[in-house]
């Protein structure tokens with residue numbers, strides 16, 4: 001990663017720990033090779049996304065640094081509820097900061113309880129260990145009141161980075177919707193203050209179109225995964241979603257459209273990455289932030305193929321569009337706030353929308369079984385697994401729940417259990 005160009009001076013200017021970062025960069029290529037590049041029969045359109053991942057701390061960061069040197073701002077976020085349209089409309093770059101690796105967890109555990117989900121520990125750890133150039137580039141880090149661990153972590157993060165927190169309600173009552181609309185408006189004022197740019201109906205309208213275009217492309221890509229045989233592996237589909245959190249919106253949409261065309265041709269020719277008799281699985285549960293391919297990698301090396309992700313790094317990323325027909329900033333912001341509250345993160349209660357959606361996806365993607373993946377100590381998604389399993393039982397789809405973390409210690413045991421589940425589906 002970053003072998004061709006020497007990015008060290010840039011990383012140094014960003015205040016990174018060069019030595020520790022180099023160790024991470026040395027470890028990643030072999031992981032990436034094994035989980036992603038070594039897969040058979042990959043679509044050619046994945047070349048761009050492979051390169052984007054290999055250059056994730058290099059070429060993309062160079063673009064972000066150039067943007068900053070030209071006076072632009074960078075805003076980092078940990079959650080899909082943060083309105084990206086507002087960030088883009090002010091000419092800023094939005095990046096995802098959720099940590100998906102063991103990096104920095106030891107540093108984070110010095111400040112946080114150990115029995116907290118690895119995503120929260122890794123997110124803080126990325127900052128504490130100075131190994132994430134996205135974190136180092138961020139002029140503002142936007143948190144949200146979703147789960148308890150995250151919102152308390154933001155209080156600590158304030159000591160290390162400028163943090164702004166949005167108050168996300170946990171129900172969808174009329175009062176909650178009003179609160180969230182006010183929060184979106186408050187966020188617009190904050191983004192305008194940070195960037196010095198006024199957001200008007202033209203810039204916001206364009207930003208809504210950009211973000212919708214990206215969502216529509218991801219919808220199109222995922223439509224192809226309903227076919228049997230599956231034209232793309234779950235690992236590759238997840239890689240595309242992961243890149244969406246970092247890449248330039250227009251370039252991403254263009255490259256993903258090229259991939260879509262190839263996948264549609266594959267579907268027409270009944271060409272796929274797995275034999276049509278391969279059990280089809282959906283992953284449901286907590287997000288899989290880069291570079292966490294653990295579950296799809298385990299599933300797809302145990303006899304199954306992943307055809308759908310019911311997660312923020314899957315369907316929730318692109319499922320809902322923002323209404324583009326509004327002609328005032330107020331109405332546009334209302335449409336943005338409405339879209340977000342159609343989402344069904346497990347931090348909401350009651351959360352019947354999610355239960356219904358899991359069942360709908362299981363049917364639409366013709367899945368034989370569901371792996372419910374929960375990051376260790378994630379209470380919201382773990383507790384909600386009961387209702388998801390009951391709903392799937394009613395349509396005769398078996399579900400298997402696995403709890404995991406970012407380490408490798410549990411891989412052998414998880415693989416044995418996942419293999420047994422897939423064998424049962426294949427019978």
Ligand code: SF4
Nearest residue numbers: 078079080146312345
């Ligand atoms: S799972 Fe919930 S808290 Fe996490 S990114 Fe998704 S919406 Fe946000």
Ligand code: SF4
Nearest residue numbers: 117119147286375378
């Ligand atoms: S995985 Fe669960 S505990 Fe971790 S940040 Fe997401 S909602 Fe919170």
